[in-house]
Amino acid sequence: MNNQEIARFLTEIADLLDIKGENPFRIRSYRNGARTVNNLAEDLTGMVGEGKNLTEIPGIGGSLAEKIREIVETGKLKFLDDLKKQLPPGLPELLKLQGIGPKKVKLFYEKAGVDSIESLARAAESGKLHGLDRMGEKTEAKILRAIENYRKGAGRFRIDIGFTYAESITNYLNTLTGLKELIPAGSLRRRQETIGDLDILAICHDPAPLMDQFTAYDKAEDILAHGSTKSSLLLKEGLQVDLRAMDSREFGSALLYFTGSKAHNIALRKRAKAMGLKVSEYGIFRADDAIAGKTEEDCYRALGLPWIPPELRENRGEIEAAEKGELPRLVDLKDIRGDCHMHTTASDGKNSIEDMARAARELGYQYIAITEHSQAVRIAGGLNDKELIRHLHRIEEADRKVEGIRILRGVEVDIRGDGTLDLKDETLKECDVVIAAIHSRFNLPEKEMTKRIIRGIKNRQVNILAHPTGRLILEREPYRVDLKEVIKVAAGEGVIMEINANPRRLDLNDIHSRMAKDMGAKLIINSDAHSIDQLRLMKYGIFTARRGWLEQKDVINTYPLKKLLAILKRT
Ligand code: DGT
Numbered sequence: 001m002n003n004q005e006i007a008r009f010l011t012e013i014a015d016l017l018d019i020k021g022e023n024p025f026r027i028r029s030y031r032n033g034a035r036t037v038n039n040l041a042e043d044l045t046g047m048v049g050e051g052k053n054l055t056e057i058p059g060i061g062g063s064l065a066e067k068i069r070e071i072v073e074t075g076k077l078k079f080l081d082d083l084k085k086q087l088p089p090g091l092p093e094l095l096k097l098q099g100i101g102p103k104k105v106k107l108f109y110e111k112a113g114v115d116s117i118e119s120l121a122r123a124a125e126s127g128k129l130h131g132l133d134r135m136g137e138k139t140e141a142k143i144l145r146a147i148e149n150y151r152k153g154a155g156r157f158r159i160d161i162g163f164t165y166a167e168s169i170t171n172y173l174n175t176l177t178g179l180k181e182l183i184p185a186g187s188l189r190r191r192q193e194t195i196g197d198l199d200i201l202a203i204c205h206d207p208a209p210l211m212d213q214f215t216a217y218d219k220a221e222d223i224l225a226h227g228s229t230k231s232s233l234l235l236k237e238g239l240q241v242d243l244r245a246m247d248s249r250e251f252g253s254a255l256l257y258f259t260g261s262k263a264h265n266i267a268l269r270k271r272a273k274a275m276g277l278k279v280s281e282y283g284i285f286r287a288d289d290a291i292a293g294k295t296e297e298d299c300y301r302a303l304g305l306p307w308i309p310p311e312l313r314e315n316r317g318e319i320e321a322a323e324k325g326e327l328p329r330l331v332d333l334k335d336i337r338g339d340c341h342m343h344t345t346a347s348d349g350k351n352s353i354e355d356m357a358r359a360a361r362e363l364g365y366q367y368i369a370i371t372e373h374s375q376a377v378r379i380a381g382g383l384n385d386k387e388l389i390r391h392l393h394r395i396e397e398a399d400r401k402v403e404g405i406r407i408l409r410g411v412e413v414d415i416r417g418d419g420t421l422d423l424k425d426e427t428l429k430e431c432d433v434v435i436a437a438i439h440s441r442f443n444l445p446e447k448e449m450t451k452r453i454i455r456g457i458k459n460r461q462v463n464i465l466a467h468p469t470g471r472l473i474l475e476r477e478p479y480r481v482d483l484k485e486v487i488k489v490a491a492g493e494g495v496i497m498e499i500n501a502n503p504r505r506l507d508l509n510d511i512h513s514r515m516a517k518d519m520g521a522k523l524i525i526n527s528d529a530h531s532i533d534q535l536r537l538m539k540y541g542i543f544t545a546r547r548g549w550l551e552q553k554d555v556i557n558t559y560p561l562k563k564l565l566a567i568l569k570r571t
């Protein structure tokens, strides 16, 4: 059990107490506890194992310590189970809807008898929420939209969650002898931002022990199937994992088939048919003869095509490009030379400037930019003009102190509601990198939002537009904005569009990244790290960039420092 999993128990307690309308101080102590646990550097499971006294951790009292110990030792918490029994089982799920917090859930439950997503949808449709807490048709429509979005995302998982599980399962299975190859295929291999399930393929001459080991995986909640060459598990969080074992002769065609996408497969099959061939997971056939199947390269070659990177396999023109020899040479994590968006303890980050710089140097970077929030983002400890100037001096000091990497002076300045910036131009002039972003008033009508952002980036001090749509994957819809207009202005003015690599954001997404490139804009992939560990999130941004057909030259943080600085100077 890792710290994040433990924190989730505490958050759930706080949510349920909140729905019940209990003492706010008690609720806050659980929320604070959850935050403390989440941010803790040391592993709690290890601490409990070593018999350490958890109350020595600032913010953890005796009752919280006891609960953490119970969670670590039993994987359960009786207090939480009892709490759940006191409320209808469908209530907590309502909290997953965008814009619905515990207070609203309590209100709906008590005043309209709502006890599940289904009953909330019925209540909103039939106008039963009218008049509750000044609610009208508009709020009801918003609730219905939130339900629709939730249902679309239900049963899907963010790619980082899929990745973590895929890694843990493949590490676990790789200890087996006789296993030749183990590759997660499907949407995970295509690096899609969310995945429905994991499809793992194995080359294995004796699949029985592999299937036995797989179905004994300790994070499985349920064994859905245990066959001789195929088995399926349901993990605790509801993610399904399929494992298929096969012979090496057909591994290439199976990998091609199970990587998908379905649309890519269908297009390939159509092409094969026109060539008098047949494609299946078992190989590529002319009449009954298998002419390819061992590797993906062989299969594509048999179809008259070069190998197509999995990230492009969406039937969005990749087969035509491959045929003409015009596939992009996709940008790679190895191309990245720096990271220009990160936070330190000066705003809402967890590490110092020096720590971030040293960690970035470990990753082989030549430069980073430190970019704290500005004053309007108060909950994130944003800096005002005076504080930023002082902080820029500290960045310079750190730059002198830490060898082998250049630390650029930056800021993430807030674009205010009216499109003006949250810091003075004179202050911004002192920075090497100015990122502009929106952190409030997400609900503006599209026209106004578009105008606001364009006004923001037209300020000549701005270099980069960060997380341009504000969406949070499976959590928050993008705000309404005419991105085409924004990108047009950015391309014209030399403002760089960010792909925020945090797997909750991936903003711009794949399609918008490709659109930005096609419209002549330059892009940058930034981690937006709030701790040294998060610098490693860069890879998720690379995934999105590759799905957006981006090449090294499209992404400015693949450039050496001098060239980067030249580009950041808006002329
Ligand atoms: P997901 O799991 O919803 O994120 O998406 P995928 O792409 O992993 O889809 P999944 O798990 O249903 O199936 C894995 C791959 O198997 C899929 O990418 C392509 C292939 N596949 C599945 N169903 C079909 C089908 O009906 N026709 C064809 N040609 N291929 C299919």
Ligand code: CA
Binding pocket: 186, 187, 188, 195, 196, 197, 198, 199
């Ligand atoms: Ca899948």
Ligand code: CA
Binding pocket: 186, 197, 198, 199, 242
């Ligand atoms: Ca599947």
